[in-house]
Amino acid sequence: GAGVSQSPRYKVAKRGQDVALRCDPISGHVSLFWYQQALGQGPEFLTYFQNEAQLDKSGLPSDRFFAERPEGSVSTLKIQRTQQEDSAVYLCASSLIQNQPQHFGDGTRLSIL
Amino acid sequence: DAKTTQPNSMESNEEEPVHLPCNHSTISGTDYIHWYRQLPSQGPEYVIHGLTSNVNNRMASLAIAEDRKSSTLILHRATLRDAAVYYCNIISNFGNEKLTFGTGTRLTIIP
Numbered sequence: 001g002a003g004v005s006q007s008p009r010y011k012v013a014k015r016g017q018d019v020a021l022r023c024d025p026i027s028g029h030v031s032l033f034w035y036q037q038a039l040g041q042g043p044e045f046l047t048y049f050q051n052e053a054q055l056d057k058s059g060l061p062s063d064r065f066f067a068e069r070p071e072g073s074v075s076t077l078k079i080q081r082t083q084q085e086d087s088a089v090y091l092c093a094s095s096l097i098q099n100q101p102q103h104f105g106d107g108t109r110l111s112i113l
Numbered sequence: 114d115a116k117t118t119q120p121n122s123m124e125s126n127e128e129e130p131v132h133l134p135c136n137h138s139t140i141s142g143t144d145y146i147h148w149y150r151q152l153p154s155q156g157p158e159y160v161i162h163g164l165t166s167n168v169n170n171r172m173a174s175l176a177i178a179e180d181r182k183s184s185t186l187i188l189h190r191a192t193l194r195d196a197a198v199y200y201c202n203i204i205s206n207f208g209n210e211k212l213t214f215g216t217g218t219r220l221t222i223i224p
Contacts, residue, residue: 004156033211042200042214043157056211091156099145099210104156 002026006092006105013082014113021077021108025094032075033102034067035091043091049075079110087112115139115203122219125191133186133218135201140181143206148175148186150197151217157200160186196222 005024013019025032031050035043036059045059051072060067064082069075079086089109093102118136125131137146145164149157161168161175163184168175174187188195200217204210 031210035212035214042198042216043212045211045213048211059211093156093212095210099204099206101147101159101162102149102157102210102212103159106154106156 004092004094004103004105006090006108008108009106010109010111012111012113015083017082018078018080019082019110021079021090021110023075023077023092023094023105025073025075025092026096026103027073029094029096029103030072031095031098031102032069033093033095034075034077035093036061037089037091037107039088046077046090082110082112084112086110115141115144115205117201117203117213117215119199119201119215119218121216122221124221124223125188126223127193128190131188131191131195131220133188133199133201133220134183135185136183137201137203138182140203141205142181145204145206146175146177146181146184147202147204147212148173148199149202149212149214150195150199152197157212157214160199162204191220191222193222193224196220 034046037043048056049069089107091107093104147162148160151157176185198217
């Protein structure tokens, strides 16, 4: 379908490894968001792009987290030197323009051993 | 960002209407009210949104109090597929539109 696609669906990594999570938003959507969802909790905002510009990264928990969207479409969330507390589901969402509904992918479940 | 308060859980019988409340007493005049729901192992799904007037779509209705300090999501005839966690969000008309989910209401549908 034409929804938001995230890959991989599941990722297992050893503590200290770097990981990269990919998000393919709906074609033509200007806004892109990353959220982190811990088990049993609601999603929490990480960062926001408008086209290729990262306008808000206030939710990134540390400087180990880095996101990019170089051409204004696909986005990558990178986590360096992973730690056990990074284990969560990482959700990506896109919206057409400001204040329109956000369309979510099914997330990447990251497990750090 | 305006804070929302929702009951942790609710139950409803299948094929009956469900009213899911949300309090947002600190909402400002230009903030939108958005509802999402999340089924197990899936990302959140948009349900409905509104500003001042009540809204209807194929999924649900949104009733907004006159003072806008509370709203109610109405599922007119609940089915088993409506069992999910429902989140009420307040989004500023200015700024980056990020969603602040809270813990939501876990809706259980009884067959």
